[in-house]
Amino acid sequence: MKKIEVGDKITALGYTFKVAKIIYQDYWDRFGYDCEFLDDKGNYHHWKQWDDGGEVIRKEKRYINYYGSDVTDVFKKYGYC
Numbered sequence: 001m002k003k004i005e006v007g008d009k010i011t012a013l014g015y016t017f018k019v020a021k022i023i024y025q026d027y028w029d030r031f032g033y034d035c036e037f038l039d040d041k042g043n044y045h046h047w048k049q050w051d052d053g054g055e056v057i058r059k060e061k062r063y064i065n066y067y068g069s070d071v072t073d074v075f076k077k078y079g080y081c
Contacts, residue, residue, distance in 0.1 A: 003025065004019060004025050004056055005059070006021065008056055008057060009057040010055075011057060012047060012054025013053065016057070017043075017045055018039055019038075020037070020039055021037060021038040023038065025037075028050075031049065031050035032049030032050055034048050060072075063075050
């Protein structure tokens with residue numbers, strides 16, 4: 001189980017919301033996530049995966065080198081992520 005993080009997106013019931021602030025979260029092995037969060041527009045949501053269905057869409061992790069350049073594509077090319 002991986003925790004839901006700020007920047008991840010939750011999709012359920014035909015809607016997708018970007019998580020801006022997590023108020024509460026828990027994970028149940030048999031049922032999935034239970035998460036209360038605020039989206040990027042400040043709206044409150046309580047998502048229960050076993051009732052609402054849906055999934056978590058993880059934000060893409062970016063890799064930045066010492067000089068501030070994005071090197072994520074190079075890491076992907078050589079299989080590091």
